[in-house]
Amino acid sequence: MLVLGRKPGEYIVIGDNIKVKVIKSEAGDLRLAIDAPRDVEITRGEVWEEQQKLRQAK
DSSP: OOOOOOOOEEEETTTTEEEEEEEETTOOOOOEEEOOOSSSSOHHHHHHHHHHHHHHHH
């Protein structure tokens, strides 16, 4: 796993067409703005984990 430090307003690029930008909200927490093609599935970690559990239970 690659770990990168980023500050609000900075971003990383994955491949040629995915950009992930760190944004700080007014409440002080950090959010990610993801710019990717529509055919790329983007899922929150907790949702992905639940989907994996459901698939394994079948």
